[in-house]
Amino acid sequence: MPLVIAALVVGVTNIKNSEKNEIKRYLLGLSGEAEDERLELRLLMDAAFGGEFDAIVDEITDQHVSGEFQGEEREQVEGYFLKSPERRAKAQFAAALIDHASAREKKTVRLPAVASPTLRERWRAFWSAQNVALRFAATAAIVVIAVSLAYLNFRDKPYKSFALLELTISNSERAEGTQLKPLPLTPQNDAAKIFLDLPDQSNQYTSYQVELVDRNGARRNVEITERNQRAVTVIIPASALTRGSYALHLFGNKSDGKQERIPGSYLFVVQ
């Protein structure tokens, strides 16, 4: 088998969110035939786009190697994205690079040159100096914090299997008369993980809030689990989704504390 290596290093342009998501869908085998054809033609005509494509391949590879994909996403990456020997070898390279980077980071933590009281010794000295009531109150507070953290940790990661969906904002405020994207929710899914592509002008916000609106107009806030410059990811428990159409409304928080609704909606349907 001849070696396939990089022959061409081309400039990576900063493409739009929608294009980046299109590349991701293609790489994970989630795009349709027409979308495939459009993207493949661009790969044959636009060298810079090829560079961007490679950068996204790197990103997906790194995320896989770092264990960032779970459940169906992971299956999709392993069953489709890593089908070719080239990609599997690339994953080996990424794993080695990430391991090397982490190992170097650990090595840079150095011991102090001069012997001084350890943190434990300092803590013991401080603790012994306090009165009994204060020690009791501090112990109780630590227990409460530990239990709360354990609860939060448990609450944040109860889901194992997700129905995945990626949505772009639609100008329509209501689901009626609009082509809705179906959420592929199965009885095995604990929750829906929905990627909301951010509109291009939304980089003015420091944080976001997302609201789920059902067909009866009932509203509830949904949890944002990830965000970057291009998209926010929300998780909605499967128990909160019955058959019908839904809209997600996005709110942006500005640095001055003001919140504003980003016009349009992310529309989907549970069938």
Added chain:
Amino acid sequence: MTIIKDLFDALLEWLDPDREKAGERYETIHAGLVRIFVSKGVSDAGHAADEAMDRVMRRLPELRATYVGDPAKYFHGVARNLILEDRRRKEVTTDVVPDSLTKEPEKSEMAECLAKCLKLLPPDKQEFILDYHLYQGHAKIQHHREMAGELSISEGALRTRAHHLRVTLEKCVVECIERSMAKTKVAPNAIGNSGVGRGGNKHQKQ
């Protein structure tokens, strides 16, 4: 030999009357074909891209007279056929692939080659590429933001810089493993940059 050279010249001429631009278009199409074949799981993407080029070259005399449209679209059609052929071949084949063709490099070999190749980079670039690959998820995004801030460049420019450096490093590691495997007389497994390959590209730009 002359016939092949003539056909290749004709192919370049078909791609663009300007020889230099034609060469660039050829490179773009070949790299694009490799990316497509790797993405579709075609066995030996570099070879498949060469095969696509050969098929178009052989049909060129009639193509030039009859085909109307961007040559890239014609290459795309040929690529689609090759993908289907590869799928059919995989469905019917019962051949066992020899171990020597599927053997992947040992983890330690990869780590050793990576360490060697990192040392070939200037210290600031070593530092940069290793820093870039620290952390996961949100922490990684935040870290990249900080790195971009420290370097006074955009996050996009940071990503571009990291990608180019990674391509160079990956190429060096591939060559190192290839040399190491040649020493032990084991055929290397393909390893590459997301399918951008020169692989068995036998038509060199002239």
